Amino acid sequence: MKIAIVDDMHRDRICMVSYIKKYFSTRNVPYEIVEFSSGEEFLDQFVKDDYDLIFLDIYMKQKDGMETAREIYQKDPNVSIVFQSTSDEFGVASYAVHALYYLLKPYSEEEFIQAMDKYQQQKGFEEPVLDFVSERAEIQLEYHNIYFLDTIKRKTAIHTKDYVFLTSSTFSEISDILLKDRRFLMCRRGVLVNMEAIEKVESEMFRLKNGERVPLHLRNKSKIKQEYLSFMTERMHLQE
The missing domain is CATH 2.40.50.1020 (LytTr DNA-binding domain)
Known part of the structure; x- marks a missing residue:
C-alpha cells in the first residue's frame, strides 16, 4: 500500500507518519509512506494508479488542497483522499472530489483510526x-x-x-x-x-x-x- 502525505507543516507530517506506523504495526500489510510539502511537489510526480491513499492538507501556500484534489481526481478518480484542515468550511466541498474522510486539525489518534478503518471497509488491505x-x-x-x-x-x-x-x-x-x-x-x-x-x-x-x-x-x-x-x-x- 502506497500512502502520500501532502502538508506544508512539517510537524503535522511527523504526527501523521507516527500514526500510520503505529496503525500498521499490528497489521500484516506492506506499506510505503511518501511525504510532500506542497500540492505542486506532489502533482509534479503524480501518475494514475501510483498511490492508494492520500492525506491532503487544505490550507497550503500557492496551490491549496481543494485545487490539488481536483487535479488528482481528474487523473485518478479511484485513489482515496483524506482531507486535513483547521476548519470544517470545506467539508461539503470535499464531496465533489469524493473524499473518503475529513480530519479536523488537531485530530486525535482515535479520529485517525476512524479514517483508516473507513478506508479498510471500502477498499480493504489485500495483499497485492x-x-x-x-x-x-x-x-x-x-x-x-x-x-x-x-x-x-x-x-x-x-x-x-x-x-x-x-x-x-x-x-x-x-x-x-x-x-x-x-x-x-x-x-x-x-x-x-x-x-x-x-x-x-x-x-x-x-x-x-x-x-x-x-x-x-x-x-x-x-x-x-x-x-x-x-x-x-x-x-x-x-x-x-
Whole structure:
C-alpha cells in the first residue's frame, strides 16, 4: 500500500507518519509512506494508479488542497483522499472530489483510526497480486509468495518457495510492477529479489529462506546490502 502525505507543516507530517506506523504495526500489510510539502511537489510526480491513499492538507501556500484534489481526481478518480484542515468550511466541498474522510486539525489518534478503518471497509488491505500467463494458464500470485525474478531461456522466471513459473512477459514489464512495492530490490541486472525472502547476507550473494542464492552486482554490492539493511531496520522499528 502506497500512502502520500501532502502538508506544508512539517510537524503535522511527523504526527501523521507516527500514526500510520503505529496503525500498521499490528497489521500484516506492506506499506510505503511518501511525504510532500506542497500540492505542486506532489502533482509534479503524480501518475494514475501510483498511490492508494492520500492525506491532503487544505490550507497550503500557492496551490491549496481543494485545487490539488481536483487535479488528482481528474487523473485518478479511484485513489482515496483524506482531507486535513483547521476548519470544517470545506467539508461539503470535499464531496465533489469524493473524499473518503475529513480530519479536523488537531485530530486525535482515535479520529485517525476512524479514517483508516473507513478506508479498510471500502477498499480493504489485500495483499497485492501479480497477474501473468504461464504455460497458457492465467496465474495470480500474491507478492509474498514471490522469492525472486530472473530469466531462463529467454523467458522471465518467477521463483516461489518451491516452484518456478515461466512467462513470456518481459523481465522489465514484471519488475516495473513489483518495484513499486517496497519489498522488492534489484540486486543485479536481470535479478529482482523479495527482501522478505532473504535469510542471510553473504559476501556476494543473498541466501533465501528456501536455500537458493541470488547474486549481487559486484560493484554495487555494498549499496545493495545497505538497502536491505535499511529495509530490515524499518521493519524492526514497526514492531516497537
